[in-house]
Amino acid sequence: MLQNHVTEVMTLLTMRVPMNLSSSEEVLQNKLHVFRSMLPLRKSQAVVGQYQAYQTTVQQEMNKTKGHASLTPTFAAVLAHLDDAQFEGVPILLISGKMLDERVGYARILFKNDIFCLQNPDGVHCKPKQIVFYFGHGSLQYPAILVSKNLFKPVSMDAEWKEVTKHTDVNILGLPISDYYVQTPTEQKEAYSELISHIFAGRKHSFISAEHLLASWAVWTPLLQSLAHSYPRIYPGGADNRDLLDIRVSGKDIGFNSEAVVISPGQMGGTSANSFQVMQGHFRSTDMVSAWAEELVERLAVDIQEAAEAAVRESGVFHLAFSGGSTPLALFQRLALHHFSFPWSYTHVWMVDERCVPLTELDSNFHGLHEHLLQHVRIPYYNIHPMPVQLNQRLCVEEDGGALLYEKEIDKLVNGSSFHFVLLGVGYDSHTASLFPGGKVDGLGESLVALTESPVKPHQRMSLTFSAINRARKVALLAMGKGKHELITQLSRVKDNPDKWPVTGVKPVAGRLVWYIDYDALLG
Numbered sequence: 451m452l453q454n455h456v457t458e459v460m461t462l463l464t465m466r467v468p469m470n471l472s473s474s475e476e477v478l479q480n481k482l483h484v485f486r487s488m489l490p491l492r493k494s495q496a497v498v499g500q501y502q503a504y505q506t507t508v509q510q511e512m513n514k515t516k517g518h519a520s521l522t523p524t525f526a527a528v529l530a531h532l533d534d535a536q537f538e539g540v541p542i543l544l545i546s547g548k549m550l551d552e553r554v555g556y557a558r559i560l561f562k563n564d565i566f567c568l569q570n571p572d573g574v575h576c577k578p579k580q581i582v583f584y585f586g587h588g589s590l591q592y593p594a595i596l597v598s599k600n601l602f603k604p605v606s607m608d609a610e611w612k613e614v615t616k617h618t619d620v621n622i623l624g625l626p627i628s629d630y631y632v633q634t635p636t637e638q639k640e641a642y643s644e645l646i647s648h649i650f651a652g653r654k655h656s657f658i659s660a661e662h663l664l665a666s667w668a669v670w671t672p673l674l675q676s677l678a679h680s681y682p683r684i685y686p687g688g689a690d691n692r693d694l695l696d697i698r699v700s701g702k703d704i705g706f707n708s709e710a711v712v713i714s715p716g717q718m719g720g721t722s723a724n725s726f727q728v729m730q731g732h733f734r735s736t737d738m739v740s741a742w743a744e745e746l747v748e749r750l751a752v753d754i755q756e757a758a759e760a761a762v763r764e765s766g767v768f769h770l771a772f773s774g775g776s777t778p779l780a781l782f783q784r785l786a787l788h789h790f791s792f793p794w795s796y797t798h799v800w801m802v803d804e805r806c807v808p809l810t811e812l813d814s815n816f817h818g819l820h821e822h823l824l825q826h827v828r829i830p831y832y833n834i835h836p837m838p839v840q841l842n843q844r845l846c847v848e849e850d851g852g853a854l855l856y857e858k859e860i861d862k863l864v865n866g867s868s869f870h871f872v873l874l875g876v877g878y879d880s881h882t883a884s885l886f887p888g889g890k891v892d893g894l895g896e897s898l899v900a901l902t903e904s905p906v907k908p909h910q911r912m913s914l915t916f917s918a919i920n921r922a923r924k925v926a927l928l929a930m931g932k933g934k935h936e937l938i939t940q941l942s943r944v945k946d947n948p949d950k951w952p953v954t955g956v957k958p959v960a961g962r963l964v965w966y967i968d969y970d971a972l973l974g
Contacts, residue, residue, distance in 0.1 A: 452526050452546040453670040459557050478659055485665040487534045491673040494703040499525035499695055500682035501549035523682045524548045527697050529704045541699055549687035554588030558623060574600045578624050589620040596622060596630040603631050612636045681742040738965040743930055746968045751784045754871060755792050757924055761870045762796045769869045773802035773883060774815025777875040777928055782823035794829040803884035804837035806846035806910035813908060837912045846901055846910045853899040853912055860898055867898055872922040876929050878937055882953040884911035916955045923961040935974035
């Protein structure tokens with residue numbers, strides 16, 4: 451629906467007006483110009499959803515087992531932009547979905563309002579300025595062109611259109627219908643009958659040409675491929691959707707406005723929006739948050755910013771320690787691109803662990819942190835604290851005292867050597883930071899930083915110890931992906947044994963531990 455019918459409406463509204471409206475070739479060329487001027491669609495410019503009963507419908511209609519899961523969206527919204535002077539800076543929002551609160555089709559042009567109404571918000575000039583092409587269904591029930599009265603009064607130049615002056619008591623997109631000038635066709639025509647008559651009359655402009663179809667595919671295919679493995683937001687359907695599908699535009703990206711949602715297994719029979727919430731509970735007797743991967747990252751980023759703002763209010767500084775690996779890269783990008791009010795000027799960034807390689811190499815944890823986050827935010831360079839793995843032109847030589855040097859730096863700058871927030875990951879072997887099974891991690895004593903050995907290359911590492919990690923005010927353990935499901939299942943059953951299961955040694959003394967586990971890792 452989105453990539454055909456809605457796209458066709460968009461091209462008709464945004465194309466240049468043909469010199470000859472009856473020329474199907476000129477109309478086609480003008481629509482093709484719209485496709486050529488569309489900026490590439492990125493994954494961050496789209497959101498998808500799926501109504502709750504869809505899985506059951508698919509299982510029944512396709513004779514699938516109860517365990518079958520479909521990622522097919524039943525709702526989608528895409529934010530498009532045209533590289534065209536006429537539409538520079540104009541967001542074009544394309545939306546289509548099933549099981550919404552009403553069946554309706556329309557194209558809406560909403561104009562900026564340069565009038566600020568101080569004491570009379572209901573005045574005509576304070577209301578939305580818009581033109582609506584109403585295709586039918588919905589509360590109006592008939593096709594019409596509606597122009598809000600604070601714009602202009604349209605003049606009918608065609609006998610096929612008439613003005614509607616008697617109105618029923620309905621609201622259209624935030625305005626009572628009496629606030630519009632309304633034009634409707636003098637004769638209501640059935641759409642498919644009209645198309646059939648055009649076939650016999652040879653009116654090509656009513657149909658999509660192969661050239662038009664290929665141009666549309668060229669625009670949509672990359673986006674569809676990028677969304678192929680994205681989990682849609684689940685919504686109950688109808689009026690129960692409430693604000694679950696509300697969309698927020700942020701620059702050239704869009705996202706759902708409400709909190710990330712996941713249905714817990716016990717709620718699958720629910721039908722109201724109240725049964726949709728972030729899955730919050732307990733894992734290994736500590737707090738847990740779970741959601742789809744993308745939304746889990748959003749939640750974690752928000753939690754980090756809230757911790758930062760609280761720390762800055764309290765003490766004027768925020769000490770944040772990041773672990774390495776591939777898992778936090780999406781978080782780094784989220785913080786860099788969407789958290790513009792983050793108090794970076796008051797934030798000190800530390801490393802949880804580092805591979806013993808030059809910091810400029812791709813294997814370096816600091817290199818990944820710098821590439822995906824630090825170079826994109828305004829943080830004072832003296833607030834950045836990479837681990838000193840290379841001293842005297844050597845890597846992680848114990849006599850060079852790199853671990854002790856980092857420990858002294860922490861003692862000097864971090865009050866009580868207690869970080870405000872520590873982000874950890876967990877490996878397939880249950881290692882966390884660079885504390886590995888069989889590495890006698892409990893034998894590191896009160897040292898805050900130590901040189902450790904990894905079973906995989908590069909073998910030498912530098913890492914915060916449990917003594918440092920467990921002094922933190924808040925520790926977040928992030929586990930994502932189906933590959934972690936078996937480990938998460940094992941960890942839910944085993945007792946604390948840091949030598950065999952290092953991650954079980956994470957137990958903040960006076961702080962709080964929260965597991966952030968995505969739906970794949972939690973449920974497989």
